[in-house]
Amino acid sequence: MTCDSCKNKKLIGNTCGCDGVAHSSCYEPMHKEPMIMSEKTGDIRKIRNIEDKYGLPLFRMGLSHLADVGHSRFDDDAVEEWIRNILAQGEKDRVSGATKIMSPEFKCEIVRCAAELAKFNIWTLFAYIKKHVVVECEKNKYLLLNCFEREIGTPEMYETLEDAQCAMKAALIDAMDGVDDNVFADYNEGDDYGLESCGAWLNHRHGNHDWKIFNANKY
Numbered sequence: 001m002t003c004d005s006c007k008n009k010k011l012i013g014n015t016c017g018c019d020g021v022a023h024s025s026c027y028e029p030m031h032k033e034p035m036i037m038s039e040k041t042g043d044i045r046k047i048r049n050i051e052d053k054y055g056l057p058l059f060r061m062g063l064s065h066l067a068d069v070g071h072s073r074f075d076d077d078a079v080e081e082w083i084r085n086i087l088a089q090g091e092k093d094r095v096s097g098a099t100k101i102m103s104p105e106f107k108c109e110i111v112r113c114a115a116e117l118a119k120f121n122i123w124t125l126f127a128y129i130k131k132h133v134v135v136e137c138e139k140n141k142y143l144l145l146n147c148f149e150r151e152i153g154t155p156e157m158y159e160t161l162e163d164a165q166c167a168m169k170a171a172l173i174d175a176m177d178g179v180d181d182n183v184f185a186d187y188n189e190g191d192d193y194g195l196e197s198c199g200a201w202l203n204h205r206h207g208n209h210d211w212k213i214f215n216a217n218k219y
Helices: 037-054 056-069 076-096 104-117 122-132 161-175 181-186
Strands: 142-148 156-158 193-195 199-204 207-215
Touching (some): 037 056, 037 122, 056 104, 056 122, 156 161, 161 199, 161 207
Antiparallel strands (some): 142 207, 193 199, 199 207
């Protein structure tokens, strides 16, 4: 860029290299104006369609993943490589018998959602989050995920940790073909099942079950 005051083309930062004077015309704007919402209503609708496509819990995870990785890093080659690595690790886990609360397919969906969101201008995403994504810092919400034989079930949202824990315990009892706590007498804790504050598992004759509770405000 050429300084209009001294016509010096060799600028050092915002200062002319000729006399060390910071001419006003040497300054580049430090901030770009955010996009006007009225000009991007079409993009807002497209983001809403992405939320409807993936569902709110996964959509929030996609936003979180986008923020963690960085908006500029989401190009097609990187996304394909990430997905290949996730699936490769999932195959290793399958061979070794390792059980993960999130299946490789579910993780890939998070990456795909984040990749779709990365195609939008960052200011448009900020505008959408401000208006349409509820963020409650003072009141936590809890997400209960269940997995049966590597298949992720429908996520469930609860207002309190206690509600999520009750739902998780009820799901465990139901998977044991029971109706109340008496069913635990038919199973060996540590061998057949486990029940903790934010997780549970069951090795059942019909298949393997896993549950996990997440603080949704962290995603």
